[in-house]
Amino acid sequence: MGLRDIGLVLFFAAIIALLGLVPKIEHAMLGGVPITAQGMGVTLAGILIGPRKGALAAIVFLVAVAFGMPILAGGRGGLGVFTGPTAGFLFGFVPAAYITGVVFQSLSWRMGGFLAAFLAAFVGGYVVLNLIGIPVMAWLTDKTVREAVAVAAGLLPGGLVKALATAVIVYLMAGLEPVGRR
Amino acid sequence: MISGYLSQETWLHRVPAGAKLLALAGATMLVFPVQDWRLLVLGLLAVLVLFASAGTAALRRIAVLKAFLPLLAIVLALHGLTGDWIAGANTILRLLMMILLADLVSMTTTMQQMMNGLMPLLRLLRPLGVHPDKVALAVSLVIRFVPVLGANWQARAEAWRARTGRRPSWRLVGPFLVETLRMADQVAEALDARGFARHTCRG
Numbered sequence: 001m002g003l004r005d006i007g008l009v010l011f012f013a014a015i016i017a018l019l020g021l022v023p024k025i026e027h028a029m030l031g032g033v034p035i036t037a038q039g040m041g042v043t044l045a046g047i048l049i050g051p052r053k054g055a056l057a058a059i060v061f062l063v064a065v066a067f068g069m070p071i072l073a074g075g076r077g078g079l080g081v082f083t084g085p086t087a088g089f090l091f092g093f094v095p096a097a098y099i100t101g102v103v104f105q106s107l108s109w110r111m112g113g114f115l116a117a118f119l120a121a122f123v124g125g126y127v128v129l130n131l132i133g134i135p136v137m138a139w140l141t142d143k144t145v146r147e148a149v150a151v152a153a154g155l156l157p158g159g160l161v162k163a164l165a166t167a168v169i170v171y172l173m174a175g176l177e178p179v180g181r182r
Numbered sequence: 183m184i185s186g187y188l189s190q191e192t193w194l195h196r197v198p199a200g201a202k203l204l205a206l207a208g209a210t211m212l213v214f215p216v217q218d219w220r221l222l223v224l225g226l227l228a229v230l231v232l233f234a235s236a237g238t239a240a241l242r243r244i245a246v247l248k249a250f251l252p253l254l255a256i257v258l259a260l261h262g263l264t265g266d267w268i269a270g271a272n273t274i275l276r277l278l279m280m281i282l283l284a285d286l287v288s289m290t291t292t293m294q295q296m297m298n299g300l301m302p303l304l305r306l307l308r309p310l311g312v313h314p315d316k317v318a319l320a321v322s323l324v325i326r327f328v329p330v331l332g333a334n335w336q337a338r339a340e341a342w343r344a345r346t347g348r349r350p351s352w353r354l355v356g357p358f359l360v361e362t363l364r365m366a367d368q369v370a371e372a373l374d375a376r377g378f379a380r381h382t383c384r385g
Binding site: 011015048061071172173 | 284321325327331332335356359362363371378
């Protein structure tokens with residue numbers, strides 16, 4: 001990793017933090033899992049700066065949260081969030097960014113950047129994130145498998161919208177800068 | 183919010199950074215389970231007393247909250263839509279408290295002190311291959327970049343409003359991210375110019 005890569009990692013960690021300022025949506029059906037824009041920052045990082053750097057950006061972001069910076073969606077922060085029911089989603093940011101990046105890199109030369117970004121963001125930001133987040137939540141809050149599946153289904157529309165938004169952003173950027181080459 | 187260091191010396195400047203960070207982390211953990219709005223109002227008052235004790239210059243900094251007012255209004259409105267005004271008020275009180283407390287710490291602590299305060303915590307992780315210097319530098323840079331990026335977005339939104347008379351469009355996101363990539367390169371050059379390649383990063 002060169003210095004240039006480190007600069008990219010730090011700026012994308014800041015972008016993930018900035019997206020925490022977008023208000024989150026809470027819904028009773030989701031059992032306290034908020035729909036946030038923060039996951040979008042994670043998938044964007046994976047796509048735009050690659051799997052390894054994207055995952056690193058997610059780690060740097062989580063470290064800053066742990067130090068008490070109120071940059072998690074809804075102005076949360078501190079060590080407390082890592083012990084709460086949504087902790088799995090937080091730790092899931094790291095593999096989500098990585099897998100989004102891997103999927104995008106393996107698809108982007110087969111199809112357009114838009115479609116590749118949409119699929120990658122959906123796999124990383126919805127499938128991977130929930131595969132880690134929901135079991136942890138179910139375990140911590142004594143939910144049944146059925147309830148966990150209901151939560152996953154409830155998050156699906158938000159996941160699709162966020163994947164679409166990520167793809168639009170990647171499409172917007174692709175005209176200005178080579179995407180995924182950094 | 184994050185970048186405003188208060189140059190005027192107050193008693194909080196003399197408190198070690200580690201103690202302030204611990205207090206901030208402790209307060210965060212104490213505040214989040216609280217569901218009673220009366221306790222939260224008391225907490226907010228306590229924070230304001232802390233501000234007052236640091237002098238009028240600190241009190242004047244409460245004006246930075248203006249930037250958060252739209253966000254807080256949206257949060258309250260979203261809770262209002264589901265008919266849960268109490269939960270909305272709780273969220274806002276909690277947010278105000280944490281923003282102000284974090285602000286108080288960053289107002290009275292230089293970045294250098296902040297990093298030194300975090301060092302003992304990071305040294306515990308050294309066996310895991312974590313380099314405390316790198317982590318401290320990375321985190322402090324990220325903290326600085328958040329308001330920089332926010333200002334960048336604001337400038338674009340303002341220019342957009344001036345040209346079109348309409349509210350900022352999602353079309354601004356593309357150039358904003360491209361600018362971010364450029365800034366990342368500039369930061370890398372600046373770090374290189376300051377000799378960080380040799381000591382801090384594997385360049």
